[in-house]
Amino acid sequence: MPGFELFSDLERKEVNDVLDNGVLMRYGFDGMRKGHWKAKELEAELATTFQTNHVQLVSSGTAAVSVALASAGVGAGDEVIMPTFTFVASFEAIMMLGAIPILVDIDDTLTLDPKAVEAAITPKTKAVMVVQMCGSMGDMDALQNICNAHNLLFIEDACQAIGGTYNDKPLGSIADLGCFSFDFVKTITCGEGGAVVTNNKDYYSNADHYSDHGHDHVGNDRGAETHPFLGYNFRISELHAAVGLAQVRRLPEFIEIQKKNYTILRNALARVPGVTFRTVPKGGEESYAFLNFFLPDLESAQKVIEAFKVNGVDACWNYYQNNWHYIKEWHHLKDLKSLMPISKEVKEGLEYLQTKTFEQSDKYIARNISCLIKLSWTEDEVIARADKMARIIKETI
Numbered sequence: 001m002p003g004f005e006l007f008s009d010l011e012r013k014e015v016n017d018v019l020d021n022g023v024l025m026r027y028g029f030d031g032m033r034k035g036h037w038k039a040k041e042l043e044a045e046l047a048t049t050f051q052t053n054h055v056q057l058v059s060s061g062t063a064a065v066s067v068a069l070a071s072a073g074v075g076a077g078d079e080v081i082m083p084t085f086t087f088v089a090s091f092e093a094i095m096m097l098g099a100i101p102i103l104v105d106i107d108d109t110l111t112l113d114p115k116a117v118e119a120a121i122t123p124k125t126k127a128v129m130v131v132q133m134c135g136s137m138g139d140m141d142a143l144q145n146i147c148n149a150h151n152l153l154f155i156e157d158a159c160q161a162i163g164g165t166y167n168d169k170p171l172g173s174i175a176d177l178g179c180f181s182f183d184f185v186k187t188i189t190c191g192e193g194g195a196v197v198t199n200n201k202d203y204y205s206n207a208d209h210y211s212d213h214g215h216d217h218v219g220n221d222r223g224a225e226t227h228p229f230l231g232y233n234f235r236i237s238e239l240h241a242a243v244g245l246a247q248v249r250r251l252p253e254f255i256e257i258q259k260k261n262y263t264i265l266r267n268a269l270a271r272v273p274g275v276t277f278r279t280v281p282k283g284g285e286e287s288y289a290f291l292n293f294f295l296p297d298l299e300s301a302q303k304v305i306e307a308f309k310v311n312g313v314d315a316c317w318n319y320y321q322n323n324w325h326y327i328k329e330w331h332h333l334k335d336l337k338s339l340m341p342i343s344k345e346v347k348e349g350l351e352y353l354q355t356k357t358f359e360q361s362d363k364y365i366a367r368n369i370s371c372l373i374k375l376s377w378t379e380d381e382v383i384a385r386a387d388k389m390a391r392i393i394k395e396t397i
Contacts, residue, residue, distance in 0.1 A: 001135075001160065001289040003188040003247045003254055005376040010250065014038065014242035024238050026057070027212065028222040038241040045248050046180075046195055050173045054204035056196045057241060058211050061159040061181025063234040064194035065093035068177040069127060071196065071206035072153050074099055077345040078126035080155075083112045084327040084361040085319065086131040090157065091333055095342075099126070100349030103327055105360040108279040110292060110368065111138030113360065118146055124349075127153035132161035132171050133325075134370050135289035139281045140166050140174055155179065159194075162187050163255040164287035171287070172197055182244050187258070187289055188251055190244035193236045211235060258288035258373045261382045265291050265371070268386035272393050274300070278368075291371045298366035300397045305369065307392045313385065315372035320365050327358060328365075 017036050023029045026039035043055040058064050074080060076098035082090050084103050091101040104120045107113035112130045128147050130138045147154040158164070158172030159181035165171060172178030177200070180186075182193035196207045209216055214231030269275050269291070278292040295301045301318045308316050319326045334353045336342055377385070 001187045001372065002185045002375070003250070004184055005374060006250070006254070008246070008250075010246040011243050014246045015239060018238045018242045026235060026238050026241065027215075027217070030220055036238070038238045038245055039236055042241045042245045042248065043195075045245060046197065049248060049251065050170045050178070050197050052170075052173045052178070052197045053199045054197065054201065056204060056207040056211060057236040058194045058196060058207075058234040059236055060089075060192055060234075061157075061179060061183065061186075061194040062089040062093050063211070064159075064179035064181065064196050065090065065129070065155070065157060066096050067207050067211050067234055068155055068179050068196045068198075068203075069094065069099065069153075070097055070210055071198075071203045072127070072177060072200075074126050074153065076343070077124065077349075079122060079124040079349065081112075081117055081120050081125060081128045083131050083133075084358050085110060085133055085325060085365055086157070087159075088324055088330065088333075090129065090131060091330075094129075095346060098343055098346065100124070100346055102349075103353070103356075103358070105358050106364055107138075107360070108294075108364060109136065109138050109281060110134060110278050110364065111136070112143060114139055114142040114146060116360070117143065121146075121150055121152070125150070125152060127155050129155040129157055130175070131157040131159075132164065134278075134292050135161050135164060135287040136278060136280050136292070137161065137164060137166050137171055137284050137286075140284075141281075144175070153177075159186065160289060161287045163251060163258075163289075165285045166281070167283040173199075176200060177203055182240075182247075187254055187287065188244060188247035190236065190240040190247070193240045193244055254375060255287065257375050260379075261375075261377055262286075262288040262291055262373050264379075264382045265373070265386045265389065268390045269293055269393070272390050274397050275393060288373055290373060293369055294364070294367040295369065295393070295397060296367065301367055301369055304393055304396050307396045308389070311388065311392055313389055313392065315374065317370050318366075318368065319370065320362070326365055327361065 023033040094101040104116040154175040156175035156178040178197040180195040182190040210231040211234040214227035
């Protein structure tokens with residue numbers, strides 16, 4: 001995913017603007033900053049990119065999920081349905097609010113299975129969060145219909161899928177609130193950063209206040225601002241926003257490169273017996289950040305991954321035993337290993353993880369290989385890589 005592969009003079013110019021005026025904070029210091037408001041500019045650019053009314057920049061993708069949920073009133077004791085395949089930040093962000101993550105199975109999209117979501121709904125369910133993993137999406141119509149039928153908040157974590165679309169709408173802009181990450185290894189990077197996007201004015205206003213200690217941001221005297229409610233510090237800095245501002249303007253360039261490289265690899269692997277690909281719902285177009293394919297079983301996938309490593313094919317993973325991305329190895333969550341006491345509600349709410357199994361998710365993750373699409377490859381390098389990957393798979397399985 002990394003936009004950091006292609007830093008240019010555009011990023012350097014934006015950063016130097018901030019360093020020249022010396023104001024690294026996104027709020028206040030109006031007289032010093034010489035008209036430079038990088039965070040505000042980036043929010044405006046992202047609103048255009050995501051075809052959405054409101055964007056609130058925050059300090060990370062994790063912060064974006066917590067701020068999005070909090071801005072819509074999710075908190076202590078509420079249940080938030082999320083997938084078994086994601087990043088640990090998903091349940092961290094939910095638990096930080098005192099809410100309870102309810103993990104459910106994925107399907108062959110590698111995202112939430114709508115049937116599993118429907119089965120997991122209880123009177124405590126407040127939100128459903130789809131995570132658009134590895135550049136693609138879930139069945140957004142089915143998930144939206146479930147949320148509408150049960151009066152649930154629909155949250156879209158598109159941290160790994162910026163640039164993807166569903167029925168011509170940018171991923172992240174479809175649900176009630178969308179979340180993005182701009183850390184160092186996302187398609188566009190701020191170094192560290194994230195964003196909450198929404199068309200709901202109230203959610204946006206809440207996110208704006210909540211992410212900056214509850215400041216109402218009324219007037220031009222920060223010290224005189226009031227605090228309508230409690231908030232915390234999830235601000236992005238002007239330096240981080242400056243990098244992101246240049247990067248988002250280059251997003252079409254990055255997506256074009258990813259699509260070209262992805263297509264070369266996929267076409268080569270499509271001719272290999274035993275290889276199938278993740279399902280992309282009708283009307284969806286991936287961001288082309290990853291190529292995801294299935295092999296016949298876990299043993300085949302593990303053998304191919306090892307053969308890739310031995311033969312110098314980097315940036316490919318089987319997530320079945322991955323510590324970061326799949327429920328199987330999230331022992332710190334299952335065992336509630338926390339530095340601080342966890343509330344009784346959350347403890348009791350997570351007891352299901354002691355016995356719950358996810359056979360359907362295991363079936364997909366065990367057989368899946370996910371390969372990063374790099375921006376820095378030359379066309380000759382991609383062709384050579386595609387030929388090597390196809391040959392290794394044929395020889396291994």
